[in-house]
Amino acid sequence: MAWRCTACGGLLDVHGFDPALPNALELGRRPPTLWRYAEALPVPGPPRITLGEGMTPLVSAPGRSDVLLKADFLMPTGSFKDRGAVVLAALALRLGAARLVADSSGNAGAAVAAYAARAGLPCTVYVPAATSEGKLGQLRAYGAEVRRIEGPRQAAAEAAAGVADEPGVFYASHVHHPFFVHGTKTYVFELWEQLGGRLPATLVLPAGNGTLVLGAYLGCRELLEQRLIDRMPVITAVQAAACAPLASPAGITPRPTIAEGIAIARPARGAQIRAAVAATGGTVVTVPEDRIRTAHRELARAGLYVEPTSAVCWAALEAGAVPAPPREDDRPFAVAPLCGTGLKAAPPAP
Incomplete structure (x- = not known):
């Protein structure tokens, strides 16, 4: 079941599909x-x-009337990855797949495992050996076979890709499979509805493998093409300074970060992510570990207990690292997602 170009091994995208919004x-x-x-x-x-995924609430940001937070950590498996995973699992059923395979630092694997369980399909998830026990426990609870792979996050991806072309296997990759971002684009559609048929001036999004950045960009483009918005919002992509390849395209030496969900040293779609951000007039910004810890505490004290990765956007906003575009009306300056629940991860050290 194709997930990459059979001629060159390159990445695939979806073409020949004419989306429409009611x-x-x-x-x-x-x-x-x-x-x-x-x-x-x-x-x-x-x-x-x-599982009823989607239409997560917009909540006010602590102490900021110009910023809203979208609570995607309230999704059925506790992260925004449900948006793409349900689309992949639905496609796998239609194609008659015998089993699903995924690689993940935790959230994407949990989402794929949950929908595989709903579909009655066996599922194997390859994870980095350092993945938090909370996320591993969730995978196993769904009945997934968990294979821990030593080395960087890329090693888990390579292990999964090694079995992805076996007969009957559907590679439910949130990075490589082009259908995944068609699920994550619904994040923007919901914002458009919740904000009364418009979007904020800025979308602040975490970026590791970039599935939310690419999905948001795709959703904005489709809204613009259907004349449902009159301009693209600016996308600011946020990375942990310890692992920020999108901010340093010449190459990096990654360091440990509490934002494990975006600790991707070599994102497969890195060029696409940078191009999408640039096309909106946006930028990639980085935040250090101390800022992420502080942001994580601030969100929790405001009643929002998310995983550290979900705090990077708030860290960037509070640090003043998100450029402010001109505001011509009363739309929010920025909306940022709270991508994953804090119940899956050990709290960061003070």
Whole structure:
């Protein structure tokens, strides 16, 4: 089941698909899940495996009237990765896959494992050996076979790719499989609805493998092409300074970071991520470990207990690292996602 070009081994994207969004009246009649945008998704829905994923709330940011936070940590498996994973699992069912394989630092694997369980399909997840026990426990609870791989995050990806072409295997890769970002683009569709048919001036997004950045960019483009917005929001991508290859395209030597979910030294779609950010007039910014720890504590004290990776955007906003574009109306300056629950990860050391 193809997940890369059979001629050159390169990355694939979805072409020949004409997405459309229903009008506001029709949307108002539909259940509050991401499948309300079924006409804009490349697989029919809602599939029988749905867990009601999507339409997560927008909440106020602590002490900032100009910033909103989208609580994607309230998704069924505790992270935004459910958006893409449900699309991949629905596609795997349609293609008659015998089993799913994924590689992950935790959240994507958990999402794939959950929807594989809903679909009744065996699932194997390759994870870095250093993955937190909370995330490993969740994988095993869903019935997934967990294979811990020594070495950097890339080693887990290479191990999964080694079995991905076996007969009957569906490689549910949140990085390589092009259908995944069609799930994550629903993040932007929901924002558009929740903000009354518009988007904020800036989307502040964490960036490791870039699935939310690429999905958000795709969703914004589709809204613009359908004349549902009149301008693209600026995308600011945030990385941990300890592992920031998008900010240093010449190459890096990664260091340990508490933001394990974006600790990707060589993102496979790095060039695409940088191009998407640049196309909006945006930039890639970095935040140091002490800022991430402080942001994590501040969010928790505001009632938002997320994993450290989810705190990087708030860290960037509070540090003044997010450039402020001109504001011509009362739309929020920025919206940032809270991508994963803190219940999966050990709290960072003070």
